[in-house]
Amino acid sequence: MATAQKSINLNGVAVNELLSTVEAVKATPSIAKFKFRIRNQWDEGSRNHSTVTTLRGANQEISHPAPFRLEADEPAILLGKDLAANPVEYLLHALASCLTTSMVYHASARGVQINAIESTFEGDLDLHGFLDLDPKVRKGYQGIRVNFKISADVPDDRLQEIAQLGTGHSPVYDSLTNGVPVSVTAERL
């Protein structure tokens, strides 16, 4: 006899729904294919903004309840007005938020209670790349250092396992450490 499905919430994650998703993907693999999208518009100088409105997943178009607007600017030392975080700071936020959520989801699926997670991210960039002053210096980050501080209901020797649930599953960590093919087309507006 099947037991009634219980609503299990651990760390704010609906664990039964997470496990149901796994079973649903096994039954219908195509629902696992997602498309994420944004639209960007240049404002002036160093300022532009993105709008996040829809995504595709589980074979359907999905709208966010209201579009999210994400601003970008540069600090004054990089000739901006410092009205918003800059693109390489957003990249760190993407990485941080993805590692954290991946860690929490996979720890929850394993029944591990998390009390708190704090983390710091620092990346090194040498403008000799961006400014075309030295072809041996890359344009992008030369390296990123991450430190997690985790309070979880596990013995000391299992703390690294929790952290590795993040690095082992995070889509942004995988994208950033292993690279992603990006195709770019341009036309006249």
Next chain:
Amino acid sequence: MATAQKSINLNGVAVNELLSTVEAVKATPSIAKFKFRIRNQWDEGSRNHSTVTTLRGANQEISHPAPFRLEADEPAILLGKDLAANPVEYLLHALASCLTTSMVYHASARGVQINAIESTFEGDLDLHGFLDLDPKVRKGYQGIRVNFKISADVPDDRLQEIAQLGTGHSPVYDSLTNGVPVSVTAERL
């Protein structure tokens, strides 16, 4: 006789300051080394936020006028409350904003007037990776498609050159397409 330095603003970019920066880096290479940083804190379930407070550049510590707070969540279909963009959407914003700013700065340095830039970004993700259902499917984006629409004061045949000023200089594009080493440590909070 030296001419007085003129303030040249093209596309909202202080071109004379950009060119001065190039000369300053040539004279003092160490000022080109930047460190960008964020701090992230887990809130609950799929929600966490980053704080962007300081950076290091030009051999000094620099504070943003006020810290920027960046929220992250997941859509309901990914078990979130859909209160903010999700990490892989932030990754697209980082890429979009960086390509756009890189294009505008380098076009301005070449004296090209830009009237408008709009762009769309779409990335493919298959949850078989994140959910550990197929080791052959990567966790991250399988590919990202970008389309730029540009209105600029150039003949048609130079429009692609303008777009390539973005891909050829953008720190996020370089980071994402070529990959970045990320070191992660974890300790008990």
